[in-house]
Amino acid sequence: MKIYHYSIVLSFVxxxxxxxxxxxxxxxxxxxxxxxxxxxxxxxxxxxxxxxHKSLKNKPLIKLIGIYLTVVLCFALFFTFFPSIAIILFILFSAYHFGEQHWHNIIQEGSKIPKFIFEFCYGCLIFGLIFMFHQTEVEKIITDITKVPITLDFLQYLLLGIGIILIALGFYFFKTTTHFKTQLAEQILYLLVLTIIFRVSDLIWAFSIYFVLWHSIPSLNDQIHFIYGEVNKSNILKYLKKAFWYWVISIIGLVVFYLLFKDTRIFEALLFSFLAAITFPHVFVINKMFKQSSS
Ligand SMILES: CC1=C(/C=C/C(C)=C/C=C/C(C)=C/C=O)C(C)(C)CCC1
Incomplete structure (x- = not known):
């Protein structure tokens, strides 16, 4: 069964x-x-x-962790001092990252620019739909992060523009990419199911459904394939073993963080700022990985 078939079944759950x-x-x-x-x-x-990344091939692990943490820290500082610019970049980068994850196996032929625009617009559509159905809450969280009151009243127009670009590029890929043609009906169905889920679920639950089932699980699948060459039980276990301690530490961190900040207005703002700091380097790493595996 293809990985997105699991996503659709679990989405109904x-x-x-x-x-x-x-x-x-x-x-x-x-x-x-x-x-x-x-x-x-x-x-x-x-x-x-x-x-x-070839230039980092023979660097010792401790050095790599040092470089990685420095990059995360730089983004965290950027988020603290320039929150308005940082949040816009965070959403735009994340949109591309989601779109790239979703489409990189489907659109493999053709020129890079239409592919980039299509993937980016697809990610914007996902965020746009979630934000439109939960506008007030999203405005509150963004205002808490940036301290600048914002309104997302423009979202409907933005979504319309994105929809037009996606349809136009969809026609282009339909004519030029065989795999896209065979996938189109399935992808439209996925999008319809996602729209219903975003509409009927609360913000955090709606985002977590997309993030876990439609982004993280397919990403894990691609990463295991990239690192070990094949996705099977033993490689999944190897991958999870490596991630286990990071996970334990983060969950303990989350519980402490939740108990400390749960009654404050800024709990979600802090949580998303943390997510943003670890997301920026991740987006670059995965982009590099896809480039490497398609070359
Ligand atoms: C949902 C949501 C937001 C955006 C979250 C984003 C953009 C998450 C991206 C995560 C990624 C890409 C993780 C790594 O793989 C805002 C704007 C904070 C407002 C509140 C709701």
């Missing part, structure tokens, strides 16, 4: 969970899943870096 678990429960489960999968699917960046 989450729809069913919506009516069985109260919102607060789904909120906590969503946070736990975002952090767990966020950490697990980013934990092996340090293993991928030397394989994807």
């Amino acid at each position: 989450t729809l069913w969970l919506n009516s069985y678990i109260p919102s607060q429960g789904l909120y906590l489960l969503g946070l736990f899943l975002i952090l767990s999968f966020g950490i697990i699917h980013g934990a092996n960046d340090i293993v991928i870096i030397p394989n994807a």
Whole structure:
């Protein structure tokens, strides 16, 4: 079964969970899943870096960890001092990252620029839909991070523009890329299911469903393939073993963090700022990995 078939089946399970678990429960489960999968699917960046980047091939692990932590720290400082620019970049980078993960196996032929625009717009569509259905909450979190009051009233127009670009480029890929043609109906169905899920679920739960089922699990699959050459039980276990301690430390961190900040307005703002700091380097590492595996 293709990895996205698991995603679609599990997405229906989450729809069913919506009516069985109260919102607060789904909120906590969503946070736990975002952090767990966020950490697990980013934990092996340090293993991928030397394989994807020739100049880092023979560097000792401790040096790589040092470089990685320095980059994360720089982004965290950037987020602290220039939150408005940082959040815009964070959303734009993440949109490309989500789109690239989703489409890189489907659009393999043709020129780079239309592919880049298509992947970027697809990611923007995903974020745009989540943000549109949960506008007030998203405005509150962004305002808490940036301290600048914002409104997302422009989202409908933006989504319309993105939709037009995606349809136009969709026609182009339909004519030029065989795999795209055979995938199109399935992908439109996925998008419809996702739109319903985003509409009926709370913000954190909706985001966690996309992030875990549609981004992290396919990403884990690609990473295991890249590092070990094949996805099987023993390689999955090897990968998870490597990520395990990072995960334990992060979950302990999350629990402490939740207990300390749960009653403050800025809990979600702090959480997303942390996610952003670890996301920036991850986006570059995975982009390099895809380039390397397609060359
Ligand atoms: C959902 C959401 C936000 C954006 C989150 C993003 C952009 C997450 C990206 C994560 C990635 C790409 C992780 C690594 O793989 C905001 C703007 C903070 C506002 C509140 C809701």
